[in-house]
Amino acid sequence: MQAGIYSPGDECPVWDEVLAILQRHHRFLITTHSNPDLDALGCELALDEHLRATGKQVCILNSDPIARPHRFVDPQRRIRVYQPHRHDQVIEQAEVLIVLDASGGWKRLGRIGDTLARMRPYAVRIDHHPDPQRFADVEVVDDSAAATAELVFDLVRAASGQITKTMARALYVAILTDTGSFRYPKTSPRTHRITAELIELGADPAELAKLAYNQYSLNLLRLQGHMLDIMQSDAEGRLVWSVLDQDTLRTYGVREAELDNFASFGLQVAGTLVSVLCVETPDGRVKVSLRSDASLPVNDLAAEWGGGGHASAAGATVSGDLRQVTEMVISRVKALLDSNGPRVPDPASPTP
Numbered sequence: 490m491q492a493g494i495y496s497p498g499d500e501c502p503v504w505d506e507v508l509a510i511l512q513r514h515h516r517f518l519i520t521t522h523s524n525p526d527l528d529a530l531g532c533e534l535a536l537d538e539h540l541r542a543t544g545k546q547v548c549i550l551n552s553d554p555i556a557r558p559h560r561f562v563d564p565q566r567r568i569r570v571y572q573p574h575r576h577d578q579v580i581e582q583a584e585v586l587i588v589l590d591a592s593g594g595w596k597r598l599g600r601i602g603d604t605l606a607r608m609r610p611y612a613v614r615i616d617h618h619p620d621p622q623r624f625a626d627v628e629v630v631d632d633s634a635a636a637t638a639e640l641v642f643d644l645v646r647a648a649s650g651q652i653t654k655t656m657a658r659a660l661y662v663a664i665l666t667d668t669g670s671f672r673y674p675k676t677s678p679r680t681h682r683i684t685a686e687l688i689e690l691g692a693d694p695a696e697l698a699k700l701a702y703n704q705y706s707l708n709l710l711r712l713q714g715h716m717l718d719i720m721q722s723d724a725e726g727r728l729v730w731s732v733l734d735q736d737t738l739r740t741y742g743v744r745e746a747e748l749d750n751f752a753s754f755g756l757q758v759a760g761t762l763v764s765v766l767c768v769e770t771p772d773g774r775v776k777v778s779l780r781s782d783a784s785l786p787v788n789d790l791a792a793e794w795g796g797g798g799h800a801s802a803a804g805a806t807v808s809g810d811l812r813q814v815t816e817m818v819i820s821r822v823k824a825l826l827d828s829n830g831p832r833v834p835d836p837a838s839p840t841p
């Protein structure tokens with residue numbers, strides 16, 4: 490079958506092709522990107538439940554365990570952590586692999602990606618990242634979707650499947666978090682229509698917001714305080730950046746994977762166009778996270794450094810010393826800001 494990039498909004502009968510694949514096969518394997526966020530996890534769980542309801546065998550295998558604050562999303566513990574050898578037979582026996590919410594090729598899937606790249610099962614990918622790299626046999630990529638969960642919702646609806654309360658909750662938190670609580674640029678009427686339906690199907694916004702956001706440890710909050718304390722403003726206030734080394738993470742007892750939304754804090758400062766966070770990884774590299782308001786894309790920079798992402802939220806892991814990488818990143822972002830033209834005056838003051 491021909492690989493293709495399709496958008497559900499288009500005329501092409503994209504789900505027909507996927508539905509035919511789902512109908513024709515029996516054993517499915519679902520996976521997603523490394524360090525899965527709530528969009529990744531919610532999509533896996535919702536699709537898993539849909540497929541099982543239609544009598545299919547499904548296994549969800551991820552390279553990384555679910556981060557502690559996200560565990561509420563999988564009360565039945567459907568998601569397993571991939572172990573080489575132990576799970577290779579499961580992969581071998583799967584007729585179809587479904588990759589959710591992941592761009593950037595097999596390596597983006599973490600350890601299981603190495604195995605999958607070798608075994609090459611028949612694969613369907615459903616995603617909303619703009620990365621043009623194709624690596625599955627059938628690809629449904631709609632980068633106008635605010636979350637992959639919008640696409641999974643669409644797919645289940647196209648299959649005339651039932652969206653249970655558990656599925657509604659999983660998809661709701663996926664959309665809630667991937668849109669930064671409906672604040673990020675891709676939030677659309679479709680996003681709100683889908684979440685309205687999910688609420689009608691039993692997702693409780695107040696309860697899920699609390700589960701998704703108010704799960705920090707005191708240490709994580711204190712580390713946030715430290716990061717804010719050392720935050721720097723640059724490029725006439727258009728850039729705000731901060732940095733965290735391994736010593737600091739150890740002092741606060743926080744792992745790098747827990748820093749989920751730390752990078753976007755800088756955008757809360759008035760006038761900021763780009764926010765940068767550089768974090769030293771345990772293996773001595775630097776995880777660079779870039780966030781922008783909608784005024785300029787930062788994913789091209791991230792792609793240059795071997796990463797990727799969305800126009801307004803992207804990242805890469807760069808080899809090198811924390812200080813040197815941070816300096817390089819800051820100077821490149823400043824150049825990007827300058828090439829984007831001088832700062833636009835704040836239109837907030839009322840005109841007569």
Ligand SMILES: [Mn+2]
Nearest residue numbers: 528590637667
């Ligand atoms: Mn996503």
